Amino acid sequence: MAYGLSYLNGDLPPWFYRLWLSLQIVPLFKSDDKSDVRPLGVRNRLLRLFHKEAMKQVKPEIREYLEPQQLGQSQSGPAKLVFSISGMLELHPDFICIKTDLKNCYSEQNKRSLVDVLRNMEDLSHMTTFAATVLSPESSLESQGKVMGTASEGLVQGDPASGAFQAIGLQPSLVTGWFSAEIKARLGLDLQWTKSQIYCKEGDLPENATPGLSLAGEQVGDSLLRGMMVYGVPIGTPQYRNVVSGDRQALSGFGLLSDSASVKDLATLCSTLYILYVNLWPKSWTITFGIYLRQQLASTFPG
Secondary structure, X not given: OHHHHHHXXXXXXXXXXXXXXXXXXXXXXXOOOOOOEEEEEEOXXXXXXXXXXXXXXXXXXXXXXXXXXXXXXXXXXXXXXXXXHHHHHHHOOOOXXXXXXXXXXXXHOOHHHHHHHHHOOOOOHHHHHHHHHHHOOOEEEEEOOEEEEEEOOOOOOOXXXXXXXXXXXXXXXXXXXXXHHHHHHHHOXXXXXXXXXXXXXXXXXXXXXXXXXXXXXXXXXXXXXXXXXXOOEEEEOHHHHHHHHOXXXXXXXXXXXXXXXXXXXXXXXXXXXXXXXXXXXXXXXXXXXXXXXXXXXXXHOOO
């Protein structure tokens, strides 16, 4: 216990942090076809346990700071995000939804920007020393006992603290406005427009749209079925959901359902409703889900 507290409070010698915070490089395939490899840095198990326990103590304060702009640290966050976006698009068909991608967000995010945000947060300022201690050393990239290089910026994928640290660093940009120039200047990050998409139920991209930005959807023959994936869940037109999810049969206009698919859809909706109930969602979330549920039931059981 004393050793763990000394580590978290930054009381150990500086050389120790640089040594213990080194990363062992492990290759990870990016896709099922195994055509490309992502280098994954893995840290010591005991170190990850210390970080996990430290972040667990401040989870409520982190959630309060990040909501409602970010839901990644929230209870049932993915479900809230999926149903709120889907419900809002159903309620307002003329709305658009933009899904953006930040290039190498984990490995290139400026560390100092995170420490500055923590220092200015009343409820989380006590985490500044911990964050500065674990982020200040250059991360040594090690493989088979040899140092292959160092990383002076960025966070570590797989570290229990990295997800919250990344979100905290991004939060000021999300509150003030999602501007590529501000993100570049403060965080050192670039928007990757070729991986960004815009969903709109009708119409095309405006003529002055950023180069690389595309309409979200699935091309089937000459038709673009409009929709996008959010946390692995298809959101958009019924035709898009039918094709992408594979839960329904896309036959002659994508309007027919098999009996087995209908039962599966209903079971999924009921189980989701139960999850929302036991987690005691706020009234606003429940209304949003109700809009989505009504639309889903109407499309699954017409008439």
